[in-house]
Amino acid sequence: MSVVLEVRDLQKTFGAVVAAKDINVTVNEHEIIGIIGANGAGKTTFVNMVTGYLKPTSGQIEFTGRNLIGLPPREITKLGISRSFQVPQVFMSESVFDNLLMAYAIAEETGMGLLSPLYNDERAERVDSHLRRYQIAEYRNATASTLPQGTRKLLDIAMAAVRKPTILMLDEPTSGISAExxxxxxxxxxDALRLDDTTVLFIEHDMEIVERYVSRVLAFYQGEVICDAPTAEAMVDPGVREFVIGEEYHRTRTENGGSEHA
Amino acid sequence: MLTLIAILVDGLIYSSYLFMVAVGLTVIFGVMKILNVTHGSFYAFGAYMSATLVGIYYQTDLPEFGGFLAIFGAALVVGLFFGVVLERGLLRFLYHRDEHTIVLATFAMFLVLEDVLLMIWGTDPYYATEPMGLLGFIDYEALSYDLYRLSFIALAIVVGLGLWLGLTRTKWGKILLAVIFDREISQAMGINVTVVFLVTFVIGSILGALGGAYIAPTISVSPGIGVEVIVLAFAVVVIGGMGSIPGAMIGSLLVGISRAAAVHKFPEIELFVIYAIMAAVLAFRPEGLFAPAQARKI
Amino acid sequence: MRHIDKTVVGLTIAFLALLFADFFMAEWMRFIGLQSLARGTVALGLLVLWRTGLVSFGHALYFGFGAYAAAMLTLLGYHDAFFLVFAGTLIAGLLAFLLGFLLRRYRAIFFALLNMAFSMILYGVIVKTEALGSTDGFSVLAPTFLGYAPEGEAVQTTLFLFTLVFTYLITLGVHLYLKTTLGGMSMAVRENEIRVEYLGYSAEKVIHFKYVLSGLVAGFGGAIMALAIGQVDPDSMANWTVSGEFVFITILSGIGNVAATFVGALVFELIRTYAFEYAPQFWQFILGGSLLAIIMFLPDGIWSVLSRLRKAEKAPSP
Structure with missing residues (x-):
């Protein structure tokens, strides 16, 4: 396993507010990592910094040995880190198919190629197979704004995955989705991401999801990483239990005790 | 030295004038997010109405200082009439449309009103200089100022202070700030946004008309004054940050004093000063000097 | 999945028909036609911007720049239409390229107004410059065409032919461009810039490219207009009301199809001609009133009526 992402001493302040402090994280290839923490703990800020949306106040971010600090999101995306959003960022008035067609076209064309037709049959074929992989083929011609929340989230993630990124960061993929x-x-x-061996970091509030899909947990509290450990270990960490999970968790955990590894 | 004083006084007078015409525009934009091109029509109608009423007033034997009542009365009549008619009759049907469409609708209305103005008042200029004569002049060495023009400064301060106090010290102001911050949540909390919009638009209209009504005695009221003003007001508001009252004030001062300096020192560049400032400010601060805060996007 | 592009076919038929009609058209019709083609081409650029979610209230800047550039070259002794129009187009495009670095950072109303501010600077410069005839402008001599120097009515006939060929090519080019990846990105930038950035492309670059395109075609329209009416003056070339007229044509046409733009331009030109003929004092009233009517009752422009009619025809009868 080789290191793909290395974050050292990352800080972010907004005026007097410290949004991120002394963050040190190393991510290996093919890991599935859960990022947990209460609202405002700095999870999204972390994702925003790694993907170039926010510039850190200080610190290092290296992706496969390359410094990412100061690069805009599009450059980081091209290097191989993609992301999805808590509120899906799709082309709302377009069909699901057209959303992905555009995603593929931007990923595949550069320079003069941008002046070749957006639509071609081979690209459409790739879009359709991508739709099937994310099980949203039945919505192919539906307008994005009319999609159920879960489907729109899938579309958002499917668009982020078009480039087959080395790392995919998912910001609360299950928020706003019913428990069932x-x-x-x-x-x-x-399943879809496993086919490309994508390294995944995802922000999640539901500990059952974390326990089922994740091998390692990063727990945030007030801008700091208070725990970075394998899932089972993190779940019993006193800091995590006090500041992230809270007491009510105990009950649900014992009910689903058998589903701990991903 | 004398030139400097002249620049400062001229600049302040011009700034006050700019503030008067820009503040109504920024109030409407701040609350309703509408860039109201008909603001130029309010100004023009205010000026014509003022000139007409002042003219009628001075044909009577009423006390001379009552002429000021005619000016404020003109602003009120024009602002109330157009404010209510345009908001209820046109804008409310467009709130769900995108902002360009709304600007275009107000632009269209502006064109219509330009010709309506000509139908009512014709192409001959109007003069209503009586109120100006009332106040007399003030001399300082070689400089001479009429007090009426100097009173622009007082009026601008009164209007600015009034709006500021109204926004920060009254319940209405708080409601307005809530609507500015988040229209939907305000609505959910029981604020009647429909009424807030109507009142805001009428206040903005009255302010626009007041600018025209008050300046009328000092100019020849003739066709085309609306266009000139709308372009100026846009520039000031964009420089200051759209929707910000302090921004409108700073923008007016910046433009007013620079223009006065240009008039005295480099008259040939007078026309470009405003746009040059606008371009310079926007190159460094895209949202204007006092941009309202933006919410987190992702 | 090869199918025939109806727009290309339609444009080609219209092109050939007009080409033929040029030799039989009444002079006033040709004059209206020329102006429609010139203004329609400008609106074509606005259509591209509009699809990107941007409206410019200042494209008279490029229109006026192209017109004055071409007109000034005639003062220097250049009279070849190919050269004049090419130069006008290019110089307007160059200006758009330079200003684009600033303007591509702005959206919505800021973009619209900054464009207007820049156009007003040009207007101010022209009005203040005595050498350019100030508010009166100056007249432009009839052009030559690669050595051919027509006289009398032949000037307009040739100019119409010339304009028609280039407008056809430009329109076709824009239509095909809209189907490319970069063209399609109009939609993407309008709908969600954040997503575009995270898909790996710069929204600002997209906008800059489209802006230059719109500047080029506006310069073309301006140069043609200067030659068509044989005169340039600030009020009909560079004033903000001129920009307003372009926006009017765009909204009248709708942004559904490039061909609609010319239908819209023609309708505009007809309204304008008749308004000036019969009720010049109501011109703004008529213009504003029709604009309001379109906004309220025909939000997607003329094209939406045409496509609605077509759909109604195709729908199976109950």
């Missing part, structure tokens, strides 16, 4: 649908949704996502 969550596992089905995560199964689709994880």
């Amino acid at each position: 649908e969550k596992f089905g949704l995560m199964d689709i996502i994880m």
Whole structure:
């Protein structure tokens, strides 16, 4: 296993507010990592910094040995880190097919190629197979704004995965999804990403999801990583239990005790 | 030295004038997110109405200082009438459309009103200089200022302070700030946004008309004054940050004093000063000097 | 899945028909036609911007720049239409390229107004410059065409032919461009810039490219207009109301199809001609009133009526 992402001493302050502090994380190839923490703990800020949306106040971010600090999101995307969003960022008034067609076209064309037709049959074929992989083929011609929440999230993630990124960061893939649908949704996502051996970091509030799909946990609290450990270990970490999970968790955990590894 | 004083005084007068015409535009934009091109029509109608009423007033034997009542009355009549008619009759049908469409609708209305103005008042200029004569002049060495023009400064301060106090010290102001911050949540919390919009638009209209009404005695009121003003007001508002009242003030001062300096020192560049400032400010601060805060996007 | 592009076919038929008609058209019709082609080409650029979610209230800048550039070259002794129009187009495009670095950072109303501010600077410069005839402008001599120097009515006939060929090519080019990846990115940038960035392309670059394109075609329209009416003056070439007229044509046409732009331009030109003929004092009233009517009752422009009619025809009868 080789290191793909290395984050050292990352800091981010907004005026007097410290949004990220002393973050040190090393991510290996093919890992599936869960990022947990209460609202405002700095999870999304972390993702925003790694993907270039926010510039860190100080610190290092290296992706396969390359410094990412100062690069805009598009450059980082081209290098191989993609992301999805808590609120799906799709082309709302377009069909699912056209959303992905555009995603493929941007991924595949550069320079003068941008002036070749957007649509061609081979690209359409790739889009359709991608739709099947994410099990949204039945919505192919539906307008994105009319999609059910879960489907729109799948579309958002499918668009992020078009480039076959080395690392995919998912910002709360199951937020806004009913409890019954969550596992089905995560199964689709994880199965699809496994085909490309994608390294996944995802932000999640539901500890059952974390326990089922994740091998390692990063727990955030007030901008700091208070725990970085294999899932089973993290779940019993006193800091995590106090600041992230809270007492109510104990009950649900014992009910689903058998589903701990991903 | 004398030139410097002249620049400062001229600049302040011009700034006050700019603030008067820009503040209504920024109030409407701040609350409703509408860039209201008809603002130029409010200004023009205010000026014509003022000139007409002042003219009628001075044909009577009423006390001379009552002429000011005619000016404020003109602003009120024009602002109330157009404010209510345009908001209820046109804008409310467009709130769900995108902002370009709304600007275009107000632009279209502006064109219509330009010709309506000509139908009512014709192409001959109007003069209503009586109120100006009332206040007399003030001399300082070689400089001479009429007090009426100097009173622009007082009026701008009164209007600016009034709006600021109204926004920060009254319940209405708080409601307005809530609507500015988040229209949907305000609505959910029981604020009647429909009424807030109507009142805001009418206030903005009255301010626009007041700018025209008050300046009328100092100019020849003639066709085309609306166009000139709308372009100026846009520039000031964009420089200051759209929707910000302090921004409108700073923008007015910046433009007003620079223009006065240009008039005294380099008259040939007078026309470009405003746009040059606008381009310079925007190159460094894209949202203007006092941009309202933006919410997190992702 | 090869199918025939109806727009290409339609444009080609219209092109050939007009080409033929040129030799039989009444002079006033040709004059209206020329102006429609010139303004329609400008609106074509606005259509591309509009699809990207951007509206410019200042494209008279490029229109005026192209017109004055071509006109000034005639003062220097150049009279070849190919050269004049090419130069006008290019110089407007160059200006758009330079200003684009600033403007591509702006969206929505800021973009619209900054464009207007820049166009007003040009207007101010022209009005203040005595050498350019100030508010009166100056007249432009009839052009030659690669050595051929027509006289009398032949000037307009040849100019119409010349304009028609280039407008046809430009329109076809824009139509095909809209189907490319870069062309399609109009939609992507309008709908969600964040997603575009995270898919790996710069939204600002997309906008810059489209802006230059719109500047080029506006310069073309301006140069043609200067030759067509044989005169340039600030009020009909560079004033902000001119920009407003382009926006008017765009909204009248709708952004559904490039061909609609010319239908819209023609309708505009007809309204304008008749308004000036019969009720010049109501021109703004008529313009504003029709604009309001379109906004309220025909939000997607003329094209939406045409496509609605077509759909109604195709729908199976109950």
